[in-house]
Amino acid sequence: MHIVVCIKQVPDSAQIRVHPVTNTIMRQGVPTIINPYDLFALEQALQVRDHHGGEVTVLTMGPPMAEESLRKALTYGADRAILLTDRHFAGSDTLATSFALSQAIAKIGNSFGSPDIVFTGKQTIDGDTAQVGPGIAKRLDLVQLTYVAKVTSIDLRTRAITVERRSEGGTHVLKSELPCLITMLEGSNAIRRGSLDDALRAARSEIVKWNAVEAGIEDITKCGLRGSPTVVKRVFAPTPREQKAVQIDTVEKAVQDVANEL
Amino acid sequence: MKKDLPEQFRDYRHVWVFMELERGHVHPVSFELLGEGRRLADQLGVQLAGIILGPPGDSTLHAAAEAFAYGADLVYLVEEPLLTDYRNEPFANALTDLVITHKPEILLLGATTLGRDLAGSVATTLLTGLTADCTGLDVDEDGSLAATRPTFGGSLLCTIYTLNCRPQMATVRPRVMRMPQRSNKPIGRVIRHDWRMLEEDIVTKVVGFLSDDRSGNANLAYADVVVAGGLGLSNAENLLLIKDLALTIGGDYGCSRPLVQKGWMPADRQIGQTGKTIRPKLYIAAGISGAVQHRVGVEGADLIVAINTDPHAPIFDFAHVGVVTDAVSFLPALTEAFTRRLAPANRLRLVN
Ligand SMILES: Cc1cc2nc3c(=O)[nH]c(=O)nc-3n(C[C@H](O)[C@H](O)[C@H](O)COP(=O)(O)OP(=O)(O)OC[C@H]3O[C@@H](n4cnc5c(N)ncnc54)[C@H](O)[C@@H]3O)c2cc1C
Ligand SMILES: Cc1cc2nc3c(=O)[nH]c(=O)nc-3n(C[C@H](O)[C@H](O)[C@H](O)COP(=O)(O)OP(=O)(O)OC[C@H]3O[C@@H](n4cnc5c(N)ncnc54)[C@H](O)[C@@H]3O)c2cc1C
Known part of the structure; x- marks a missing residue:
């Protein structure tokens, strides 16, 4: 069984500040982390592998320093890590991102065996669109299972998979088939502490780096800014409200104020 | 002045709102979107359509009536038994087919688990832009959709345009937009769209649903x-x-x-x-x-x-x-x- 997990390196957004004068994001010195939602995807992938055998390949698209997050993923127990990095990818929106990632996944399939499952997180904490998973599924023509809270069963012989999918007002139980793409919900499985063996292996491992051509991308105009139909025209801080709260200090007054609204 | 678009997009017109129908109920976010859609359509001087995909029957017709009551000028309707429960394959296929046939310039969906699942597939198939979780929607001088959304965990806002592709797609979370006033406008023009898919060709089957109601949510x-x-x-x-x-x-x-x-x-x-x-x-x-x-x-x-x-x-x-x-x-x-x-x-x- 071959599983690909897409992870994204993101700024630890709890620490992001906006420049008070220029209103631009101050990224300098902000530490980066693996997108927290992706860790649930990775853990689920590792559990499936531990149970059914096979390999887990982690994939990220990002600047050279995204190698850190891949190494981290190896310490948790992933078997192989691939960094997709190229100046041509800069400025990608979700359409261009899912194009590049899907091309890389196809290449991974050719090189290391076709994936049975591709996992992504539910969404990232920076771009926060939840669109890349569905984008990859469509490009690779994989069955798409989003907001999965639980992988209930996988039968490798019949290629059947059953999952619980979170939906409005409840949970759907879906029966589907491999290969598929799953976007994993938070809270499903906390990431394991990797073993010492994995930590040692991760430190020594060579991270495979692919540029666009190496990933098998022929049409570079589908990548980066050129391949992105959306453009961010303006970034700005929300305007603070002028009025501050009216302070009150007795229960009676609070009850009165609140009661007037009921 | 109207923006000059590539040839193949010039006849994309009108504003569409996807009406989210699950287990017989229209999700209220659809009404909130109709309120926004109405404003955009009026600014552009075009029509507002409600898009309904569902099984034949009362709930689907009821959704159509509600679309008009909340401001739609017309409704596109796809009625098919296999659209009873939401599944990505048939819904994405049917919505894509509608868009290609009738060419809207703006398509809005709720940023619910259903809406996000569907919007991502449709936008990718159409190779167009999709702006997520918008908190503000406006029409620019050249008629483009200016979609504003929070980013970096809400600490910043940004305004996003879909430049040279149509439709311009956006999702909005429930409760972000105001609920518009419901009117008693009667049912208007309903355009039925012929679309078929075979159950055998749909890989994913819904085998159960556990409602939250029981757990008190x-x-x-x-x-x-x-x-x-x-x-x-x-x-x-x-x-x-x-x-x-x-x-x-x-x-x-x-x-x-x-x-x-x-x-x-x-x-x-x-x-x-x-x-x-x-x-x-x-x-x-x-x-x-x-x-x-x-x-x-x-x-x-x-x-x-x-x-x-x-x-x-x-x-x-x-x-x-x-x-x-x-x-x-x-x-x-x-x-x-x-x-x-x-x-x-x-x-x-x-x-x-
Ligand atoms: C990507 C991202 C997404 C996030 N999404 C969300 C989100 O959706 N929702 C969310 O809530 N947070 C979210 N957060 C977290 C958010 O940044 C804050 O950390 C969080 O909201 C803080 O929770 P809090 O106010 O309960 O705790 P704290 O910030 O620790 O505040 C506790 C407050 O309680 C007050 N207090 C202490 N003792 C008492 C007392 N006895 N009586 C009265 N007051 C007392 C303190 O003065 C303090 O103001 C997100 C963060 C990130 C990075
Ligand atoms: C301010 C701002 C606003 C933006 N708004 C939009 C918008 O509305 N629409 C739009 O199309 N684009 C938007 N983008 C661009 C978008 O953030 C990037 O395309 C980003 O690379 C991927 O989107 P995401 O972070 O939302 O990922 P999501 O779609 O939220 O990510 C889902 C999952 O996909 C996987 N994944 C995502 N990115 C990568 C990666 N680089 N490598 C490996 N796996 C990955 C992860 O598993 C992740 O959990 C915006 C960018 C900025 C800076």
């Missing part, structure tokens, strides 16, 4: 009164104080994110950027600092009451009423005062 996003607790409550037991107050004043309860992370409350009680957006008449926040990620989920409330020991807590920057005190002793006092006030004998006084 109320509809937080649509509650009129919400009481929420944060880390300032110190421990899980103190959450009872929140629930008590909510019960007393007929409201629902929620929390800030750290409480979910600690396992003190289930994830669907989380309010904020990565939880629920709420728009109640009254929001009471106890022991919540008011981080921007929390703030963006509650700003639509008519009255925000904050209880916090720190007079400089950021929540006082956007709350309407602030109480600087220990929530653990204040909450029971508040609950008791309300119990007295709301006792049948005292009802009249409250009304006056």
